[in-house]
Every structure is written in structure tokens, then in C-alpha cells.
Amino acid sequence: xxxxxxxxxxxRFTKGHxxxxxxxxxxxxxxxxxxxADLVRRLAxxxxxxxxxxxxxxxxxxxxxxxxxxxxxxxxxWFMDYRNADGSVAEMCGNGTRVFAxxxxxxxxxxxxxxxxxxxxxxxxxxFEGDGENAVIATNMxxxxxxxxxRAEADGFDSLVLLRDRPLAEDPWSALSVDMGxxxxxxxxxxxxxxxxxxxxxxxxxRPVPPHGTNVEFVRVVGTGHIAMRVHERGVGETRSxxxxxxxxxxxxxxxxxxxxxxxxxxxDVPGGRLRVRGLPGHEVELAGPAALxxxxxxxxxxx
Numbered sequence: 001x002x003x004x005x006x007x008x009x010x011x012r013f014t015k016g017h018x019x020x021x022x023x024x025x026x027x028x029x030x031x032x033x034x035x036x037a038d039l040v041r042r043l044a045x046x047x048x049x050x051x052x053x054x055x056x057x058x059x060x061x062x063x064x065x066x067x068x069x070x071x072x073x074x075x076x077x078w079f080m081d082y083r084n085a086d087g088s089v090a091e092m093c094g095n096g097t098r099v100f101a102x103x104x105x106x107x108x109x110x111x112x113x114x115x116x117x118x119x120x121x122x123x124x125x126x127x128f129e130g131d132g133e134n135a136v137i138a139t140n141m142x143x144x145x146x147x148x149x150x151r152a153e154a155d156g157f158d159s160l161v162l163l164r165d166r167p168l169a170e171d172p173w174s175a176l177s178v179d180m181g182x183x184x185x186x187x188x189x190x191x192x193x194x195x196x197x198x199x200x201x202x203x204x205x206x207r208p209v210p211p212h213g214t215n216v217e218f219v220r221v222v223g224t225g226h227i228a229m230r231v232h233e234r235g236v237g238e239t240r241s242x243x244x245x246x247x248x249x250x251x252x253x254x255x256x257x258x259x260x261x262x263x264x265x266x267x268x269d270v271p272g273g274r275l276r277v278r279g280l281p282g283h284e285v286e287l288a289g290p291a292a293l294x295x296x297x298x299x300x301x302x303x304x
Contacts, residue, residue: 009302013043013050014103015295018095020240020272024052025103028081031063037087042304044085049304053239056096057081058103061118069118076118078104084235091182092119094243098137098291101126106293121181129288138288140280141247146255147177156256160207161187161216165199172207175216176252180285183214183234184248188256195220195228200238215242217249227253228269240272247285250277 011033014025024043026033040055042048059081061073069079080100082090100117104110105128113128125140148158160172175187185206189195195218204216213234220228229249231242246268254262262279275289 009300011299011301013297013299014293015050015052015297016099016103016291016293017272018098018241018243018291019270019275019289021093021095021242022052022240023093023096023099024050024055025099026055026057027103027107028057028059029109031059033057033059035081035083037083039301040083040087041085042301043299045304050299053085053233053236054090054093054096055083055085056093056100057083058100058109064118066120069120072118072123076116076123078109079118082119084233085237086235088235090120090235092121092124092244094139094141094180094245094247094287095241095289095291097124097126097139097243097287098289099293101128101137101139102291102293119181135290136276136288137291138276138278138286139243141180141244141285141287143181143283144247144251144285145179145283147179147183152176152255159185161185162205162207163199164202164205172205175206176255177210177214178248178252180244180248182244183210183212184217184245185210185214186217186219186249186252188253189218189220195230198230200230200232203237204232215245215248217242217245217252219249219253221253222267222269225264226267226269230271241270241275243275243287243289246270246275247277247287251279251285254279 044052061079064070064079127138146152151158157174159175161175162172173187175185178184216232231245250266266277278286
């Protein structure tokens, strides 16, 4: 008997976004899709494809390629198989978790107000708050840590960041590295620097060079418990929002303010909207915000 092929020429998709961090969702409940890097790049292409900051395959956790992910199936039936727009595999995506959860609820794959999903960064708890236009989805993003806690504790910073458009004679900006299950480097902008005026077209230069790349967040304090942020995402470029980056930025700002394990709420403004970050006991953190599913359709792969 000949095995059925795992791929097809026509795919169903849903387009969604969380604070304008946008994704192509591919339902694969029967685990038949071969999602390679080339296909991801073609789907995410904003000129010739559907367009998105990333691609999310919706697949049963028990069918995941990664044995460590499959082991999570008893707790979390559905796996968020996330890929960056350049085709690279990523641990997880904070805004993507909300869009993924909204899709599961809409399709009846999950029906409760609280449930868990599986990611390469572990299990993430989901909670739906409110209804209608004011509804938000909260994700327990799990544990976070500073990548170099000794240097962070001693200096408040552990790395340097330089943008390509800044004169080389200028000093690099100090930054703090935060592990959210994926890597982040958070810059506290000096007072005279305009956040909106930064040129983030090119990837920032980070020293020392992170072995697996990093997302870089640039932060401006707006007021008590309130910051604004822009981000250059690893494997994507500048995006309108980054959920794990928002958390990293709030945590770093709390640390610089003298709170090593924050438990308060932070409001974080990004170009795509506003998100809430809440420090939780046990060195965990929660991200809350909206999610929108804006289109459904099919794509002919032979035309990409």
C-alpha cells in the first residue's frame, strides 16, 4: 500500500494578529503537512505570499516532531509549531500564543476559559478575560531569567548594542539580556534619544554576539508602571509588537528600578497597540492583550 503524501498543493489558512504582530495559521489536525523553511518563507512573504511575521502550524502535541514537546501532550493537547518569517524554527511567540488560543476556541478545539498549550518553550497557560471588544487573552509565559545574573546584579547591564545608522564614534548603548524561553536584549534608551526616530531596518549589533541570535528591545519610560517599546525580532526584522519582548522589556525596567522579582502590572505601548505585563510569584510572568482572526482562505502552493 502506498502511503498518503504529507503535503498538498492547496492549503487552508487563517490570518490573525495580536497588536499587529501577524501570523499565518495552518490547521494540520491530521499531521499531514511538511512545513519546511522554504514553504514558511513563501507563505510569510508580504509581496508574493499571504504575508506575516511568522507561521503557526496547529497540530496535536502527540504528533510533534520533538520528543520533549510530545511529552507535554497529557497537559496540553495542541502544539503551537511556530516558525519565524525567514523559515527558522523558534521556541515560541508571546503574541502568537493568544492568536493560537483564539483559533482553538473558535474552531471548538478548546472550549474552556482556561487551558494549556504546548510550545518548544514549554507549556503555556491560557486564560480568557471578558467578552466582545474588550476581551483579552492572558498567557502565563512561565519562567524567565537573566542570561548573566552575576553581571546584571553587579552592573545592571551585561551587553552593548549599536545601531548601524549611529556614528561609530558614539558609545554603544548598555543593555540587559533576558531569557523568556527565547533570547532578548533590552536597551534603556538614554534621555535625549527619540524612540520613534530609531532606524531599525537593519539588525542591531549586539556585543558579545549571542550564539543563537537575539530579539532587541528599545525602551522608553512613559510613567510609573508604563513604558513604550520598539523591537527588532530575530529572523524577522522590526515588528509592530513582540509578546516575549514586551515581557522582557517590563522585567528589565523593573530590575533597573530596583525590583529584582516584580509582581506589579506594567502597561507597555508598542506600535501595534497596548499590552499588560504582570509579574507572578516564582519568577514567572503573564502577558495579556487582544487577538484578532481577520481572514480565512486557501492558498495554492504552486502559485507561490
